Amino acid sequence: MNNDLFGIPVERLQGVGPSKAEELHALGIYTVGDLIDYFPFRYEDYRVRPFHEVKDGEKITVQGAVASAPSLQRYSGKSRLLARVTVEGLILTAVWFNRAFLKDQLTIGRDITLTGKWDQRRRQLTVAESEFPDRGAGKTGTLQPVYSVGGSITQAWIRKTIDRALTQYGAMIPELLPAEIVARHRLIPRREAVLRIHRPENTHEGQEARRRMVYEELFLFQMKLQAYRAASRKQPDGVAHKVDSEDIRRFVAGLPFELTDSQKQVINEILLDMKRPYVMNRLLQGDVGAGKTVVAAVALYATVRDGNQGALMVPTEILAEQHARSLSKLFEPHGIQVGLLTGSLTERKRKDIVASLQMGLLDIIVGTHALIQEDVYFRRLGLVVTDEQHRFGVNQRSILRRKGMNPDVLTMTATPIPRTLAITVFGDLDVSTLRERPKGRKPIKTYWVKHSMMDRVLGFIRREKEAGRQTFFICPLIEESEKLDVQNAIDLHMQLRQALPELRIGLLHGRMTPAEKEEAMRAFAAAETDVLVSTTVIEVGVDVPNATLMIVMDADRFGLSQLHQLRGRVGRGEHQSYCILIADPKSENGQERMKAMTDTDDGFEISRRDLELRGPGEFFGTKQSGMPEFRLANLLNDFAVLEQARDDAAELAAKDDFWSSASYAPLRDHLLREARLQGEPLD
Numbered sequence: 001m002n003n004d005l006f007g008i009p010v011e012r013l014q015g016v017g018p019s020k021a022e023e024l025h026a027l028g029i030y031t032v033g034d035l036i037d038y039f040p041f042r043y044e045d046y047r048v049r050p051f052h053e054v055k056d057g058e059k060i061t062v063q064g065a066v067a068s069a070p071s072l073q074r075y076s077g078k079s080r081l082l083a084r085v086t087v088e089g090l091i092l093t094a095v096w097f098n099r100a101f102l103k104d105q106l107t108i109g110r111d112i113t114l115t116g117k118w119d120q121r122r123r124q125l126t127v128a129e130s131e132f133p134d135r136g137a138g139k140t141g142t143l144q145p146v147y148s149v150g151g152s153i154t155q156a157w158i159r160k161t162i163d164r165a166l167t168q169y170g171a172m173i174p175e176l177l178p179a180e181i182v183a184r185h186r187l188i189p190r191r192e193a194v195l196r197i198h199r200p201e202n203t204h205e206g207q208e209a210r211r212r213m214v215y216e217e218l219f220l221f222q223m224k225l226q227a228y229r230a231a232s233r234k235q236p237d238g239v240a241h242k243v244d245s246e247d248i249r250r251f252v253a254g255l256p257f258e259l260t261d262s263q264k265q266v267i268n269e270i271l272l273d274m275k276r277p278y279v280m281n282r283l284l285q286g287d288v289g290a291g292k293t294v295v296a297a298v299a300l301y302a303t304v305r306d307g308n309q310g311a312l313m314v315p316t317e318i319l320a321e322q323h324a325r326s327l328s329k330l331f332e333p334h335g336i337q338v339g340l341l342t343g344s345l346t347e348r349k350r351k352d353i354v355a356s357l358q359m360g361l362l363d364i365i366v367g368t369h370a371l372i373q374e375d376v377y378f379r380r381l382g383l384v385v386t387d388e389q390h391r392f393g394v395n396q397r398s399i400l401r402r403k404g405m406n407p408d409v410l411t412m413t414a415t416p417i418p419r420t421l422a423i424t425v426f427g428d429l430d431v432s433t434l435r436e437r438p439k440g441r442k443p444i445k446t447y448w449v450k451h452s453m454m455d456r457v458l459g460f461i462r463r464e465k466e467a468g469r470q471t472f473f474i475c476p477l478i479e480e481s482e483k484l485d486v487q488n489a490i491d492l493h494m495q496l497r498q499a500l501p502e503l504r505i506g507l508l509h510g511r512m513t514p515a516e517k518e519e520a521m522r523a524f525a526a527a528e529t530d531v532l533v534s535t536t537v538i539e540v541g542v543d544v545p546n547a548t549l550m551i552v553m554d555a556d557r558f559g560l561s562q563l564h565q566l567r568g569r570v571g572r573g574e575h576q577s578y579c580i581l582i583a584d585p586k587s588e589n590g591q592e593r594m595k596a597m598t599d600t601d602d603g604f605e606i607s608r609r610d611l612e613l614r615g616p617g618e619f620f621g622t623k624q625s626g627m628p629e630f631r632l633a634n635l636l637n638d639f640a641v642l643e644q645a646r647d648d649a650a651e652l653a654a655k656d657d658f659w660s661s662a663s664y665a666p667l668r669d670h671l672l673r674e675a676r677l678q679g680e681p682l683d
């Protein structure tokens, strides 16, 4: 397109010289199109408000007239200017700091608008900005956009520059959305919306502009996911595994238990996918204890038997060690070599492992997430499994691609993401679900008790010990103060040792060395300790089937999904298991969660309630979830829009003429440009 805003360098604008251009580049702004799409993240409100609505401490804009001759005080290089101003018939004191030059302009009777912070008690306004209406229109009465800028770029400069760009090139802003979608949702045209976002005039217009741009942002996000999916299905550049089903059957027959129907079914889905020459990108979800590890093991076995290597990525070292142990046991009889790569290896060991991987001496590597991001190379990587996280995004795929690898990817999660949400947020994933737990599992009995019932709780621990079982005792780990929480764990450990002298009580927390942690975990798994006092470091994945009692101290300090994860550490064998939540019955926000926990131990139901209690934004947290971040949209409030956008995008991507019709050209151009910038081939 010759009238493409993204073809016009930003230097073309008046006032943008080489040094300013360089600073704009640092913000990701290279072209006029980029600049026009650089949206403010908030607005400063200079609209005049009726004085009686103003509350103490608020930032306000008021209109008045100078009522007294100003007085100027100077002290140690600074100055303070005071004047009385009448506003709506009332008199207030206006104070300016370091604006001595205004003194001569504050003539009695002159109209003035003041923006600043109101102090009710002293009836005083500390002025941040003031304007004289007789000098012509200024900011008064407007909403001023605030952009994310730095260096020598000021708000005033970028406002002016964007304004110039809009005046000069605004007419060229293309409509990206298909006409049918604009009509269906009664959206205002893109050009108008962009103008309004930068130059909002009244709130209603602002809302319409925002509605339009939020929809667009989410729609484009969905289009990218779905177009990527459509493209990767057309592109046979994945690993086409050869799978010998007889061989798989023999391997499965050698397992220490019989697979559930559900496990067999998802294994079939996965193997079918792996045989295809397209890249597999599949999410395996299954409640805690449903038996996901063995499913991963079969898939890893299949990739190794086809002459590839497999990687299993997990979020914690404890989990990495556990998986490495159990996979070694499973695979060694078949001559398959399993290695472990974590951050706490010595440099020499690490080098050894990395070299063995590159030479193909290791078939399977288990490690923390950094596994694929560091300079680790495989001889021939066929499958990556990530356990307990849904973070394997487009980004990591392109890291692997850059290393010349395009493995199949299986992502496993026990945080059962409601299906719609999974597809919505990870639109390019296929989903397999483990619906049943292994046979003979009894539902975990869950109780909610007060702190004062500790004696009975101790009795419970003794009883389980007499039956030959073990107990997890969890104390909270709250991010802000790991130190305090570690101290909690240490104290609790001491107290339990005194209260239960005949029991062997282990301790595990985040401040221990990796070797100490591993030893505490190993001793508990080997039943050399009866009770493991731990912080939430064991939250996910830990598998000790002989442990039947999970006690959570101050359970109201945990989120619902987290409690369910913790509870899932028991009930993993044939024995009846229990979960005791110790929480104050008066704890306000804890009540609903405790009730949900005692009502059900179905992870899907729990996650549904969690979603309801917290909303999708919170539900996924922000940091850990790998949820995409949006410029304007907020998943908490705009979730319904995201779902709508997903459906619309799916409908459009499925259209035969999507890749050819001229009416979708601007949208296609946009998607291709974005894909190029992110290094992801789309076509």
Ligand code: ADP
Binding pocket: 257, 258, 259, 260, 263, 286, 287, 288, 289, 290, 291, 292, 293, 294, 414, 438, 439, 541, 543, 545, 572
């Ligand atoms: P999760 O899905 O939470 O990762 P795991 O894979 O750790 O669960 O499995 C939980 C426990 O159940 C493990 O001890 C595992 O050996 C056992 N298990 C898995 N599948 C079966 C099965 N089909 N029959 C009996 N036990 C099983």
Ligand code: MG
Binding pocket: 292, 293, 387, 541
């Ligand atoms: Mg697991």
